[in-house]
Amino acid sequence: MTQIELIALVSGAACVAGLVLTVVALVGTRRPPGPAAGAGPGLSRLWTGSGASRADQRRYQLLLGAAVVAGAVAFLLTGLPVVGLLVALAVPGVPWLFAVGRAEQRAIARVEAVGEWARRLKDISATGQGLQQAIIGTIATAPEEIQEEVRTLAARLQAGWLARSALLAFADEIADPVADQVVAALILHLTDRGERLGDVLGSIATAASAEVATRREVEAKRTQPRFAVRFLTGMTLATLAYGLVNSDYIRPYGTVTGQLVMAVLGAAFVGLLVWVRSMSQPPRPARFLPAPDPEEAIA
Numbered sequence: 001m002t003q004i005e006l007i008a009l010v011s012g013a014a015c016v017a018g019l020v021l022t023v024v025a026l027v028g029t030r031r032p033p034g035p036a037a038g039a040g041p042g043l044s045r046l047w048t049g050s051g052a053s054r055a056d057q058r059r060y061q062l063l064l065g066a067a068v069v070a071g072a073v074a075f076l077l078t079g080l081p082v083v084g085l086l087v088a089l090a091v092p093g094v095p096w097l098f099a100v101g102r103a104e105q106r107a108i109a110r111v112e113a114v115g116e117w118a119r120r121l122k123d124i125s126a127t128g129q130g131l132q133q134a135i136i137g138t139i140a141t142a143p144e145e146i147q148e149e150v151r152t153l154a155a156r157l158q159a160g161w162l163a164r165s166a167l168l169a170f171a172d173e174i175a176d177p178v179a180d181q182v183v184a185a186l187i188l189h190l191t192d193r194g195e196r197l198g199d200v201l202g203s204i205a206t207a208a209s210a211e212v213a214t215r216r217e218v219e220a221k222r223t224q225p226r227f228a229v230r231f232l233t234g235m236t237l238a239t240l241a242y243g244l245v246n247s248d249y250i251r252p253y254g255t256v257t258g259q260l261v262m263a264v265l266g267a268a269f270v271g272l273l274v275w276v277r278s279m280s281q282p283p284r285p286a287r288f289l290p291a292p293d294p295e296e297a298i299a
Helices: 003-027 043-048 054-078 081-098 102-125 131-137 144-158 163-174 177-192 197-221 223-245 247-254 256-279
Strands: none
Touching: 054 081, 054 223, 081 223, 081 247, 081 256, 102 131, 102 144, 102 177, 102 197, 131 144, 131 177, 144 163, 163 177, 177 197, 197 223, 223 247, 223 256, 247 256
């Protein structure tokens, strides 16, 4: 290998790495639950991503490294920068496409968990305990899907947060209208000290069960477009793999014009996959409670 060829290979690998870093940092591989604390633009955001926890950031970094390595290897095997870029984008893109529907399944499970937590809160409050003690009493029996949020809510109440602010923060973390209904009922109970809290919580829990059944039925009908996403993704991977092992297949794309054509076709295909995926995703339900005010959290 001549020095010029070696420089060209290294330059192409660096180009692929730079493009992957930029695209993955800006787009990401999944929709984050919220902005990460301390996350901001620049090299720090480029390396840590938008994950809310350290585990999410570590997973993002591993995926980012795998994308750079895969793209560089594909470029070295074929000598085509666009192939390297497509392979690099496939590393974070395939899990993102295959994970379609999981977010909605988690959301449905959380709605069901909120309804179950409302029932348990109703049973404990019926014993005559105050609202704060009733919430603390549900920590041990809180459903797994929202156990962390319930623990955080109880910890905030014990730390001296205003009950209203702590409840609004809890609803903001769950981010679902059903949780908003439960929190709204609890906040109203704080102001009027009514005796019908148990009846209200029971009604919300019953409505949550009906909503879970409806959303699961709708989710089942979205199977066909999601299968199309997975099928198209599989065909794309098979095509890329065949191109890597058969140089004759990608030889027509070895020219500058061929690379431009491949880039246009690749961009169009990726856009099609993203569009089909978006069609299979349900709209995010609208919430009605405001975000908590940090300045009013502590009494």
